[in-house]
Amino acid sequence: MQNQRASTESFYEVFEVFSKKTDLAHFQHQFSLLAPNHEIAIVMAQENFLRRESAVDLWVVKRSDISMLQPAERASLQRLNNKDYRMTKGYGYLRKKWRHYEQQMLDEKEILSWGEKQRDK
Incomplete structure (x- = not known):
């Protein structure tokens, strides 16, 4: 019985089914x-999935062909996640700098008043 079970388990493989419902999804x-x-996996996926829902594309992949990162490799992703420079919050200080710059700028009245001061002399 166990020998028959082992041969059945090696006969079947696990497949993962992915679908895309629209062209933009x-x-x-x-x-x-x-x-x-x-071939059988694709037919089974179509029968099981497309009977209930519509899709524009269907992927059927053998689970053993899918790779994943090991725990030690996942730790290396932490250094790649530092993307603060892409966030606009990193430029918040510019508003304060611009306000300070504008306060130091000369306005039109002040510039015209210089000419009046020179005429008065």
Whole structure:
């Protein structure tokens, strides 16, 4: 019995199904399924998914072909997440600098008053 179970488990592979509902949408994971090969997996995904919902594209990927980062590799992503320079909040100090600059600027009345002072002399 156990020998038969082991041969059945090695016969089927796990496939992950992703779908795209519109041309502008992103792919989303829908479900996993067991199938003996890619062709059968695609047919099963179409039968199980497209019967209930519409989609413009369907991806069926063998789970063993999907790679993921190991915990040590995930730690290296932390240094890549420092993207504060892309956020507009990093430029908030410019409003204060501009206000200070504007206060130091000469206005039209002040400049014209210089001419009146020179005429008075």
